[in-house]
Amino acid sequence: MARIDPSINFNGNAEEAFTFYKSVFGGEFSSLVRLKDMKDPGFPVDPADADKIMHIALPIGNNILIGNDVPSFLGRVNEEENRSKISVAAESKEEADKIYKGLSAGGNVEFPIGDSPWGSYFAMFRDKYGIEWMVDFNPSAKK
Numbered sequence: 001m002a003r004i005d006p007s008i009n010f011n012g013n014a015e016e017a018f019t020f021y022k023s024v025f026g027g028e029f030s031s032l033v034r035l036k037d038m039k040d041p042g043f044p045v046d047p048a049d050a051d052k053i054m055h056i057a058l059p060i061g062n063n064i065l066i067g068n069d070v071p072s073f074l075g076r077v078n079e080e081e082n083r084s085k086i087s088v089a090a091e092s093k094e095e096a097d098k099i100y101k102g103l104s105a106g107g108n109v110e111f112p113i114g115d116s117p118w119g120s121y122f123a124m125f126r127d128k129y130g131i132e133w134m135v136d137f138n139p140s141a142k143k
Contacts, residue, residue: 002095007066007087007134009077014053014069021065022058030064031057033118035071040117046072055118064089066134085124085132089141093121096137103127103135 010017018029036050052069059065066087070077090096100113106128113123113135120138127133 002091002099003063003089005064005066005087005089007068007085009084010053010067010069011076012052012069014056014067018053018056018058018065018067025058025060025065027059029056030059031055031118035069038117048072055116085134087134087136090121090135090137093137093139096121096123096135100125100135103133 008014008017015032022029032053033055034050035045035052035054038045038054049069049071052071054068056067057064064087088096088099090099097113100123104123104125104127107126109123109125111122111124113121116122116136119140120136122137123135125133
């Protein structure tokens with residue numbers, strides 16, 4: 001059965017916020033990838049965004065708090081709304097494909113399902129109702 005984890009968008013202070021969350025909940029980051037670590041030539045990174053967070057994850061109990069900074073070319077996040085997504089942690093690639101295909105039907109795909117820069121199988125989209133989702137299968141994640 002898939003697990004749902006919260007994911008939060010930030011306007012450049014994701015690392016600061018997650019350091020704070022870590023001080024409250026304890027633990028260690030299971031992932032921290034900066035925009036400059038992107039190895040995809042199809043995703044150029046503005047030098048002003050280089051040190052921003054592409055993906056950060058903090059395990060909390062059986063769940064994971066996920067976050068990122070929004071790259072400047074996407075504009076600022078409205079901090080009063082639309083700054084979070086529902087992240088579904090699938091147990092298999094097949095389950096990820098099924099969930100992605102179902103939820104994204106009629107919606108707007110931002111990042112089609114495929115391999116992510118942080119090593120998982122990942123997609124990001126809005127469903128036909130405007131709800132923002134991420135689907136992720138990480139084969140190395142602890143079950």
